[in-house]
Amino acid sequence: MGLTFRKSFRILPGVRLNINRKSWSVTTGGSKGPRHTVSSTGRRTTSMDLPGPFGYRTTSSKRSRNRSRTRRD
Template sequence: MPITFRRSFRVLPGIRVTLNKGSWSITVGPQHGPKRTWNSRGRVTTSCDLPGPFGYRSTRSRRR
């Protein structure tokens, strides 16, 4: 079983920074509802929790 590293902490209300072995990311938005995430590899994710077991997620990558 591989060992992984992930550390997430809140900077301000509604802003979270996540660190892991290969990259970091910043998430802006409430705990439940619409949010946007940017990571150090150029990926931008927009997500939203919908009522019940439903949700929406869209991911874009920076082209190199």
């Protein structure tokens, strides 16, 4: 079984700094309403808890520079 490292620090009310072995991220928002997370790897996530067993999450990742633009002739 591998070892993991994850640590979360509260910087300001509603702002957290999350650190793990490979990257870090900043999360804004609280338990009520949407949360926005921006990672050092370029990943952006918006999530929100809904009543009951439901939840909402959308994630976008940084696209590769080679693929992001198409050449026009």
